[in-house]
Amino acid sequence: MLKFSILGALQIRTVSGPAEISGDLQRTLVQTLLVTEGQSVSGESLVEEMWGDAVPDNQANALQAHISRLRRKLKSLEPDRATSRVTIHPSGYRLTVGEGELDAAEFIRTVRQAEAAGPHDAGRVAGLLGSALALWRGPVFGGFPGGTLCQLAGARYDEYRMRAMELRFDAELRLGHHAALLAELAEAHTNHPLRERFCEQLMIALYCSGRQADALDVFRRMRRHLGDELGIEPSPALRQVESAILCHDPALAGEARSTFLLQLA
Known part of the structure; x- marks a missing residue:
């Protein structure tokens, strides 16, 4: 099982410690696949996210090379995994992320739990959100926002962070x-x-x-x-x-x- 962290600089953790993702293009690729949280991303969107206006002439080959590199990297981190985490679908590429493996998804899930809590659950809400906010290690993606998809996702996560802070402050004040x-x-x-x-x-x-x-x-x-x-x-x-x-x-x-x-x- 891997742990993916984007509430701060991009990080992939294994049981033996963090694994480095080197290169801006690789980081952008991983971040883009992560923020879609299990949904497919078209090749065109990935190319635009990674290269912006500086698209290489052989963009399909260039993207496939980076996909293959990412597959090899993830395979080296999980040698016993039977199937690749990165798969190709008619709608594009998808990175399989299990429940509890992405910090941002866990953070949003906890905020929604706190929003649904009753008025007498102030102690539980304060504890839940205190732990959730501790997941943040800095700005989303460590200040390396990538392209439009990642920037929009970063803004969404930041808004959830503000909401979590408001809910926690309310709970603490009620206490x-x-x-x-x-x-x-x-x-x-x-x-x-x-x-x-x-x-x-x-x-x-x-x-x-x-x-x-x-x-x-x-x-x-x-x-x-x-x-x-x-x-x-x-x-x-x-x-x-x-x-x-x-x-x-x-x-x-x-x-x-x-x-x-x-x-x-």
Whole structure:
């Protein structure tokens, strides 16, 4: 069994350790086959992904050479495997990846589990997403995005990562861990200044930590930023958090906080 990792630099791990994929074209080929998660990719799409506008004259032969090289590499990592992981189909090429073998697929599966969890599963959700977010070793593909297919997949995985962070922060806030979250929330808000959910969560964590003035200052800066960058006003949810803080709404305290957070989500 191999482990494929793309939540960070491309990595293939065997029982004896990581295996290197050398060369930009080989990395792009592997990444493209992985992000389709078991679906076939046409030869034309692979060529465009690998070479872009610099397509070689003998593109079919060049692609086949790289496919053969990848097959040999994977075979050397799994000498006892009866069939090749890379197969040819009428619709193109496919890389067989089993359940639990691709970190990105496992990550998305866990996020969906957390989304489906009930309102009283905050502890389980926090644990699930904490473990899932630990799969990330850096930017998708290690900052080597490849072509259009890989770039679109990278954006999708990044959005799932933001969603996972939001869900985990919500769960931790419902559990009363507001003080312990302050540093992480401040970092998330700084790194994603237009994502209002992180702003809402940071404001709530600050208020619940006895820092009402700081919470309101975060709102004022966010309102200016939204106006300057996008020409819009804060969302109703963000204004609701400000209003609750201004009037010391009991919904922000104790067990009632869980219901308040669920209303915002």
